[in-house]
Amino acid sequence: MTDLRNLSKSELVDVVEGLGEPKFRAKQLYEWFHKHNVSNYDQMTNLSKALRERLANEFPLEGAEQIKAEDSSDGTKKYLTQFSDGTVVETVGMPITQGENGEKIKRLTVCFSTQAGCPMACSFCATGHAGFNRNLTTNEMVDQVVAVRDDFGTHVSNVVAMGQGEPFLNYDNLMTALRRMNTDPGLNIGARKITVSTVGIIDGILKFAKEPEQFRLAVSLHSAKQKVRDKLIPGCKNQPLNDLQQALIQYNQESGRRVTLEYMLIDGVNDSDSDLEQLILFCDGINCHVNLIPYNEIMAAPYKPSSSATIKHWQQALAESLIPVSVRNSRGFDINGACGQLKEIMKL
Numbered sequence: 001m002t003d004l005r006n007l008s009k010s011e012l013v014d015v016v017e018g019l020g021e022p023k024f025r026a027k028q029l030y031e032w033f034h035k036h037n038v039s040n041y042d043q044m045t046n047l048s049k050a051l052r053e054r055l056a057n058e059f060p061l062e063g064a065e066q067i068k069a070e071d072s073s074d075g076t077k078k079y080l081t082q083f084s085d086g087t088v089v090e091t092v093g094m095p096i097t098q099g100e101n102g103e104k105i106k107r108l109t110v111c112f113s114t115q116a117g118c119p120m121a122c123s124f125c126a127t128g129h130a131g132f133n134r135n136l137t138t139n140e141m142v143d144q145v146v147a148v149r150d151d152f153g154t155h156v157s158n159v160v161a162m163g164q165g166e167p168f169l170n171y172d173n174l175m176t177a178l179r180r181m182n183t184d185p186g187l188n189i190g191a192r193k194i195t196v197s198t199v200g201i202i203d204g205i206l207k208f209a210k211e212p213e214q215f216r217l218a219v220s221l222h223s224a225k226q227k228v229r230d231k232l233i234p235g236c237k238n239q240p241l242n243d244l245q246q247a248l249i250q251y252n253q254e255s256g257r258r259v260t261l262e263y264m265l266i267d268g269v270n271d272s273d274s275d276l277e278q279l280i281l282f283c284d285g286i287n288c289h290v291n292l293i294p295y296n297e298i299m300a301a302p303y304k305p306s307s308s309a310t311i312k313h314w315q316q317a318l319a320e321s322l323i324p325v326s327v328r329n330s331r332g333f334d335i336n337g338a339c340g341q342l343k344e345i346m347k348l
């Protein structure tokens with residue numbers, strides 16, 4: 001069944017004419033979909049009730065509904081978003097506020113899911129332990145962002161494809177969704193404010209390098225030692241580190257952009273001085289920025305976060321090697337909305 005939101009203006013004209021309606025209805029529909037990001041015919045107040053009912057019957061839209069939201073003490077909100085087939089994913093809204101009581105939202109970042117569940121089976125990630133359900137459609141990705149925007153009632157300034165799933169295993173739907181977030185006037189999110197985080201799928205990285213937009217790339221490295229990485233990210237055993245390094249150099253050259261390497265520090269697993277040395281060697285030749293991530297504990301894994309002294313030591317050592325570095329301020333920890341904790345996949 002065609003979801004009318006995927007059609008161009010001229011394709012919509014064909015549809016409305018096929019229904020015996022005047023041509024201008026196509027423009028009205030297009031504006032509801034892409035300017036107001038409305039995904040429910042009932043809200044389309046300039047269409048007759050009869051037409052709205054007919055459209056709902058003949059061209060149902062893939063709906064998304066927020067069924068639950070949890071608030072964190074830091075302002076972060078985690079949502080469970082349910083799609084028309086009952087599949088549920090998680091989406092996170094992270095506001096940066098200003099003003100004496102934090103009343104004004106300066107920036108709003110939305111972390112959205114690209115798959116329901118994930119097939120990569122990373123040993124440290126709750127989603128990885130829960131397994132894979134299915135790919136999300138383009139509309140299901142865009143709808144997550146729209147729903148958070150509407151709940152906060154403010155423009156979304158940044159989006160990150162860092163929720164459940166591996167974005168590059170759903171490449172085409174992902175790219176169409178990113179383009180809609182970038183160009184729909186109702187969202188209008190700058191390409192440089194849109195980041196995709198991949199576990200390191202090499203053919204995805206090489207394709208992404210050729211995309212004309214300035215979308216940003218982050219790679220979850222977590223270890224520059226093959227054996228350690230294979231244990232942490234078993235799904236990437238067939239994507240060796242040497243090839244990944246070459247792909248990132250190619251990405252730099254073809255896109256002209258820097259890549260972020262995400263490195264989560266787990267006590268006694270990937271945080272020794274020799275791990276650090278390997279990371280510095282891996283970065284050689286790559287135009288990169290390293291984002292150190294304190295590990296968030298999950299029930300399904302035995303790992304513990306590295307000490308803050310270790311994190312500081314890594315930060316200093318990388319800076320001394322002239323590798324730009326930052327430490328991620330992970331948000332929403334108290335509601336399991338932090339990295340790796342997105343885990344509830346409920347079939348209702």
Ligand code: SAH
Nearest residue numbers: 125162165166197198199220295296339340
């Ligand atoms: N599949 C993509 C995007 C989802 S994960 C990817 O792998 O990049 C988003 C980020 O959270 C990744 O860097 C992931 O490795 C990290 N992450 C997963 N589990 C975590 C945990 N328990 N603590 C901290 N970060 C975690």
